[in-house]
Amino acid sequence: MKAICPNSPNHKRFSTVAHVMEDWEVDENGNFVAVIESLQTDHGPDPGNVWTCLECGAENEADVKFAKEQLLESLIERLDAGDF
Numbered sequence: 001m002k003a004i005c006p007n008s009p010n011h012k013r014f015s016t017v018a019h020v021m022e023d024w025e026v027d028e029n030g031n032f033v034a035v036i037e038s039l040q041t042d043h044g045p046d047p048g049n050v051w052t053c054l055e056c057g058a059e060n061e062a063d064v065k066f067a068k069e070q071l072l073e074s075l076i077e078r079l080d081a082g083d084f
């Protein structure tokens, strides 16, 4: 998986959602007070989520990134197989 900013390949910092299990401090009703500790990452960054470039603000669908990677991989396979 590689995120590619649609505006510049030099943009390498993105924000996206990860699902993290945390140990929380709560009040007597179970309301959130503070994060004590992040225990584990349940799901890392998902290519199906929107990724936002932190350098220019562009939103980047991971399906496009995967499509590019798959195209590159298939081209390399065909090159290795002597198709060109």
Ligand SMILES: [Zn+2]
Pocket: 005, 006, 007, 008, 011, 053, 054, 055, 056, 057, 058
């Ligand atoms: Zn960008």
